[in-house]
Amino acid sequence: MTEHVTHVACGETPPGHGPLDHAGAEWAGLRVLVTGLGVSGFAAADALLERGAVVRAVDSGESEQLTERCRILEILGAELVLAGDARAALEESESSEAMDRLLDGVELVVTSPGWRPSSPVFVAAAARGIPVWGEVELAWRMRPEGAAPWVTITGTNGKTTTVQMLDAIFTAAGLRSRAVGNVGTPIMEAVLDPQPYDVLAVELSSFQLHWQRSVSPLASACLNVAPDHVDWHGSLEEYRAAKGRVYENTHVACVYNVQDPMTEQLVVDADVVEGCRAVGFTLGTPGLSMVGVVEGILADRAFVENRQTSAAELGTVADLRRGTVDPPAHVVANALAAAALARAAGVSPVAVRDGLRAFTPEAHRIAEVAVEGDVTWIDDSKATNPHAAAASLRAFDPVVWIAGGLLKGADVDELVAENAGRLRGVVLLGRDRARIAEALARHAPDVPTIDVATTDTGAMAEVVDAAATLARPGDVVLLAPAAASMDMFRNYEVRGERFAEAVRARLGR
Template sequence: MGEGPGGGPGEEPGERWEGRRVVVTGLGVSGTAAAVALAERGARVVAVEARDGEAERDRAGLLEVLGGRALLGAGAAAALPAVDGEAPELVVTSPGWRPDAPALVQAQAAGVPVWGEVELAWRLRGPGAAPWLTVTGTNGKTTTVRMLAAILAAAGLRTTAAGNIGTPLVEAVLDPRGHDVLAVELSSFQLHWTRTVSPRASACLNVAPDHLDWHGSLQAYAADKGRVYERTEVACVYSAEDPLTERLVREADVVEGCRAVGTTLGVPDVSMLGVVDEVLCDRAFVQERRTSAAELATLEDLREAAGGVLAPHTVHDALSAAALARAHGVPPVAVRDGLRATGPGEHRIAVVARAGGVTWVDDSKATNPHAAAASLAGAERAVWVAGGLAKGAAYDDLVARHAQRLRAVVLIGADRAPLREALARRAPGVPVVEVAVEGGAEGRAGSGAAVMAEAVRAAAAAARPGDTVLLAPASASMDQFASYAERGDAFAAAVRAHLGGARDGGA
């Protein structure tokens, strides 16, 4: 790891807000939080938003009450606006805005600083502010941050999950009740615009191709993920199973004395956390780490918390959460208690039902091949429900690696050709059932529900006792559903309707 600033936590002292001319791009949750916070501090704020719906108008009204101004509609986002007739001094952008958006390109060409809401939140922190424990990765961020927040709470610390999950960071840092520490989930979009954030400890769980349309290349995507490690104070946590994350640690500029801490599903080496005889162990944050380890929790603790289904990536997420908490000084017993208290997240390997020896699992949040691979790895034999919007993804490696687990595949979604062709090449002996796409975009919700009902019937016909019917689409959801959550809800509803009263139990 490179040596970074050895001074304070990265905060810029004496930040001036009163009278500052600021443009906020986007009036979603984080953009609104940023615009409101700036207006409340006396900044002259103009917000721009391409949408012009009821929610956007309500948020615009709130901003105007505070003395700001909002421009709504497609034309509003086409150029960088002036603020009270003058050029802006700062642009704060929402994560959904790509770097090549015209307003952002104009700002950077004119030398106007562009921050994200995360950078703004860091600069709004007051003296003695709560440290941040930050998490990114292609997959597993939300699960890890939920585990981390539960561990911190079990240690008696006032905390919240913030950032890309839960509370916008601006709201979290300005909470008048204060926090002892924040568990922060950061997307690559958010990290792209960070400049001075200096976390207590940080983790990149994994890096796999995703959002390349936004970043332009895998290299640029990985570089933005790696920004999570910049200016870290105590520990950079990486996965020994993903060499790219270790490289990102080595390339990061960190505070002098910061350590690299690895996680592994095997026996941990010194300065690592891992698994020994089904026990999660810490050989990084113990005094005699060359000769001993601290017991943190058991795989059975995780299995029970997950509702009986334990995938390898869940163990990895738990180790990463534990490493971040231990870097903050949390005792081993709080790690155990926090992990025991963390149930499965919505649409993330959630057991919907068990009936006739078949387990029905909703992992609708597996929206890319990397996430689906982790999900399939937890099933001995699966009827795989997959498909949706491929986003340019390639599926050959995924199918080849897990072909032997597949009893059958049920294909849904409008963009199924890439997955169908990968199955034909890499798993030619696996039966594939395609569910017809019904209706168009106007009837997306109804169409999606009908397609999922047919998918569940097809999966039930293929499944045998001992099998898992696994919704892990490896694709985005917006072709037939409003979100992955709606897709997962449709799957769960279809399963329950199909099984009726014949369930052995579920979660």
């Protein structure tokens, strides 16, 4: 059963106000409710207050960071609705007295990415004709004159790696660039930086894209689409539609994944600026208006003259290698997407190559932990869903696979069936490990499986010891859980750190 999602007015200007589409617009006096005071919500409230808006902010959470942010906003003049008062307003009916007080006088709602569209506050806003913007929409509308162009990236997996690759390429080209958005740095912070940027590499989640309507990027990309966050969006169709918004209003190039036809269909369906091109990236030989791979060379047949008969070299697959591990296919695909976006922005082939060579991936993404006795230990704790785990597993053969955690309703049958032939053995941990065990029994019944029921701080040491008993020379022991980590660890980073610590302890390092 899917959750009904009320469609609210996104991207509209509050009635009675002139166009709010640049930093110098008449923001003063605008009465705004900011929902959520995380990093992006705080940045939005701060920017609005600085421009004279009347801000009411609501957050029902409790933390030291929230307390500090609220103290600052209160000094700046914000009205705060917190703790019990916030819960009374947010958790009751959209027609309750508490909700009436929360929305009293409000002309615009600005929301943080995590808040579901079905939240009563947004239903109530829709009923009252109050538009709702995400912080991305607000940041776009607050850009100063001559602001840096945006190059936007989304996808179920690979967003952060690709946006950081793109930022490295822009930097190699001599541009003042910054990776912002879902990657961690609020877009608003970069947009309002007193020292202007030349270009922004913007990572956008489906949550952020749901609320945006006005953004008009220089170039854009959707890397892939696989089932995810359906509980938030209400349906897979809504999730896909949100991903497709990355292409709306694009000027130069919509970059799509040739291996994922859904991304090309999203380009076909998008309303873009006249003259915008569709540019594919592929792990195979590129066709016209594509970038791809030819005998280990990253080749551009999209942004060169005479592309019918020639191509430009953008580097090599070997440029992406880190440690002893060859770059897996999805990392090469991410690099091709970043290269295509950079080329759309006018970056030279040499700068693309130099940027990819200089790029350092974040921890817990196909990270080599150790090599001992011809067994390689790999940490890909960031593989928090089956789609990401599949990409990781395809990179190695044979594999001792460490999997499990919170599946969040995701199905793992296809993942197990497609990779059964490369599995030397499997070690399972976490709350939903039984569901993976059931899939293994159906599709890989002969693969040795060890179930680790321990959930305390010593669990990962037990997991690593179990994996060591299964591994043979030439194998890769791969932590690619296909699940979230919060059943046992604070986040996927902590899970990866505990894995690496346990590997090093076993190997005496």
